[in-house]
Amino acid sequence: MKSKYVILASALLISAATFAQKNEIKAAEKALKKGESKEAATILQSAESLISAASDAEKAQFFFVKGNVYLDLADKNIEADKNLSLAAAAYLDLIAAEKASGKSKYSSEAATSVTKIKYKLINSAISDSKADKHATSADKLYEAYMLDTKDTLNLYYAASTYVNANQYDKAMSMYNELKRLNYSGKATNYLAVNKLTLEEDLFNTVAERDRMVKMGTHEQPKNEVIPSKRGEIFKNMALILVESGKTEEAKKAVAEARQANPEDTSLILTEANLYLETKDFETYKKLVGEVLAKNPNDADLVFNLGVLSANAKKTAEAEKYYARAIEINPKYLNAYINMAALKLESENAIIEKMNKLGTSDKEMKQYDVLKAERKAIFKSVIPYLVKALEVDPKNEDVSKTLLGVYSALEMTAEKKALESKMN
Structure with missing residues (x-):
């Protein structure tokens, strides 16, 4: 009970x-x-x-x-x-x-x-x-x-x-x-300019976008392709594994990703970068060759190869890729900017040498030679900076860099003309 x-x-x-x-x-x-x-x-x-x-x-x-x-x-x-x-x-x-x-x-x-x-x-x-x-x-x-x-x-x-x-x-x-x-993140954005706001609107489907254009509320329709993010995902995974001392796991992860997505060139770039990080330059070159063989006229891929080469301090190789990206797409802003930056980097070593020289006749002659080399570098970047401003006239960083180059070369007329455009 x-x-x-x-x-x-x-x-x-x-x-x-x-x-x-x-x-x-x-x-x-x-x-x-x-x-x-x-x-x-x-x-x-x-x-x-x-x-x-x-x-x-x-x-x-x-x-x-x-x-x-x-x-x-x-x-x-x-x-x-x-x-x-x-x-x-x-x-x-x-x-x-x-x-x-x-x-x-x-x-x-x-x-x-x-x-x-x-x-x-x-x-x-x-x-x-x-x-x-x-x-x-x-x-x-x-x-x-x-x-x-x-x-x-x-x-x-x-x-x-x-x-x-x-x-x-x-x-x-x-x-x-x-x-x-x-997950790849690859997608296509369907855009058109709103005639009322003058801003681009994003539409869920191409049919919806085209209907609004036909109705007259929007104009200038365009499709914007969002590239695959798999490369970046596996790149970050690989870098985290490398940071943890798990280099072989990193290589395995990227290799598996490539096997599952054989057409995704961003993954080849990720693998190339991984071998570049581990200083396996032969495998790096082999993978770069694979990228170019798959799509030799893809300006973005060629540009990325330039970035990888620049990071590896392979200056001549990087210049070659940036030049090729510009050849494929003459309006490739970042290729012009990176090319100029790459050339300007060599100025630091020249300045360092100049600062170490004394005032003897021999050293003054060396100084003049280095001064001429520095001047040649400045002259070589002008075409790339000018082209970059043609593509993006409001780019302040490019304008400031070009002003500095004009000042260094005592190109007063060019400097004043650029300053008037900036004001």
Whole structure:
């Protein structure tokens, strides 16, 4: 008989707890409707300890109200970051509870709020990243991804941002997830200029874009191809592994990626860069040859080979690739800029030599020779800087560099003409 009383007492306790919990959820809902979000949050906090014993349906209701309360607090700019994260976590708990129960009472209603939180998190992450708060930014991007796992772009950005935050374990975990999903990020943007705002609008489909152009609201339609991000993903994975002393694992990871995506030339560049990092120049050259054989007229690929060569201090090779990129695309701005920068780098060594010379006749002759070499370098970069300004007339960095070159060569007329264009 005694055991029956114990069972009965337990049942009464559970019933009372459930009743109290329901009352608190209702009280929190009423407080929220009155705009008293802080009070609603306090009420929910007192019910939190009881939620583990609740049914999936009751859990879903609790998490739905909790998400609404913390989102309202975030909207009112009350500890916005903290409450936005709490709202996001609550909605994820809601989705999990309804998935477990097999019923979807609140998920569809919460969808609008979930989308709102997602974009708030993304915008906040962008602000944090600009302020060099990379770890916080990455956390928010990952939260945004968890709210909408179909939007894998946020997982990609979260991983990249964790790299910037030097949190390599988290970055690696997300890169592995992107690898599992076979994420490439390759896409096409359908753009057209809005006649009212004079800004480019992005459309979901080419048909939608073309319809708006036909209606006359937009003009200048164009397609913008977003290249595959696999190369960068595996490059970062490889660099993290190399940093951890796992060079062979890095090589294996990139080789596997190439095997799974044989047409993705960005992965060949990644592998080439990896062998360049480990000073295996023969394999590097072999891989570079593969890239060029696949697509010799791809200006971006040729330019990237120039960057790899420049990083390896192979100046002549880098110049060759930059020149080829310009030949393929005469408006390739970065090729002109990098070519000029590459040539100007050699000036430092000349200045260093000049500074070490004394005032003897022999040394003064050497000084004159070096001075002539320096002058020749400045003259050699002028055509590239001028071309860069033709492509991008408002590029301040290029203008300032060209002004410096004109000053060094005492080209007063050219300097004044450029200054008048800048003002």
